[in-house]
Amino acid sequence: MPELPELEVVASVLTRRVIGRRIERVSLAPKGASIVVRDLTGRGFAETLTGAVFGSVTRRGKFLLFAGQDVPWTMAVNPKLTGRFQLSAPGGKKAGPVWVTFHMREPSEELRFIDSKRMGQIYLTEDVSAVPTFDEMGPEALDVSLDEFRLRIRPFRGEIKGVLVNARFLAGVGNAYADEILWAARLHPYRKRSTLSTDEIEQLYHAMRTTLVESTEKVHQVMGDDIHLKPRNFFAVHMRGGEACPRCGTAISAVTANQRITNFCRGCQPGGLIRGMGGEAKGSRR
Numbered sequence: 627m628p629e630l631p632e633l634e635v636v637a638s639v640l641t642r643r644v645i646g647r648r649i650e651r652v653s654l655a656p657k658g659a660s661i662v663v664r665d666l667t668g669r670g671f672a673e674t675l676t677g678a679v680f681g682s683v684t685r686r687g688k689f690l691l692f693a694g695q696d697v698p699w700t701m702a703v704n705p706k707l708t709g710r711f712q713l714s715a716p717g718g719k720k721a722g723p724v725w726v727t728f729h730m731r732e733p734s735e736e737l738r739f740i741d742s743k744r745m746g747q748i749y750l751t752e753d754v755s756a757v758p759t760f761d762e763m764g765p766e767a768l769d770v771s772l773d774e775f776r777l778r779i780r781p782f783r784g785e786i787k788g789v790l791v792n793a794r795f796l797a798g799v800g801n802a803y804a805d806e807i808l809w810a811a812r813l814h815p816y817r818k819r820s821t822l823s824t825d826e827i828e829q830l831y832h833a834m835r836t837t838l839v840e841s842t843e844k845v846h847q848v849m850g851d852d853i854h855l856k857p858r859n860f861f862a863v864h865m866r867g868g869e870a871c872p873r874c875g876t877a878i879s880a881v882t883a884n885q886r887i888t889n890f891c892r893g894c895q896p897g898g899l900i901r902g903m904g905g906e907a908k909g910s911r912r
């Protein structure tokens with residue numbers, strides 16, 4: 627799932643590459659695009675967007691927001707697990723199944739929405755609060771002060787990884803970066819928030835900031851303008867189950883629960899119960 631670092635880079639690349647450009651044509655995959663696209667304007671998705679000019683591309687939580695120039699609508703994209711964009715010359719190799727294509731001219735170029743599992747959603751709306759879960763999001767993870775972080779985390783008493791990925795707490799962190807943040811903070815992912823000391827909460831706050839800021843820079847370097855890529859080769863623990871922890875050398879643990887994998891190091895992230903978030907652990911664990 628693209629998270630804050632990837633989406634931040636995608637928004638900045640698209641800002642440079644598509645702002646001010648006219649959408650000459652919108653094509654929707656004949657079968658399947660209707661699952662991806664949600665027109666909340668009632669005026670038709672392709673009909674509304676054809677002829678419009680991209681005005682801005684920004685990120686909010688795990689959404690990308692496209693606004694048109696001098697038009698009232700916003701296109702809010704929630705890529706979920708598998709959705710992504712690709713910029714390509716017409717006829718260029720597709721990075722996956724394409725559901726929506728925005729055709730631009732001079733130079734001829736396509737902005738494609740690709741999704742191998744059709745989980746992502748593209749909403750066209752004049753009121754983003756009509757987009758499911760949009761209004762429930764807490765502040766941006768990188769916008770809160772330490773004091774605000776302490777205050778906001780207090781009502782969340784469950785396992786700390788579950789708190790970090792909860793968009794109601796803070797927006798932008800998902801499964802992968804939560805693992806990286808907890809490793810950086812040396813905190814076991816299944817420890818209850820209520821067991822964390824004042825110092826540990828502070829450690830977590832700084833680890834979150836450092837991880838997100840540094841990862842955004844790394845994604846930027848690896849991705850370039852290839853926004854369909856998901857560069858994660860710099861991860862310390864996520865998807866590295868069985869490999870040696872880069873800090874202490876212990877084999878990295880992998881616990882699967884609720885179809886989500888959690889990776890952490892029992893050597894330098896001690897404590898916690900051996901179970902998944904809200905359910906019994908399945909799959910391998912060390």
Ligand SMILES: [Zn+2]
Pocket residue numbers: 871872873874875876891892893894895
């Ligand atoms: Zn370790």
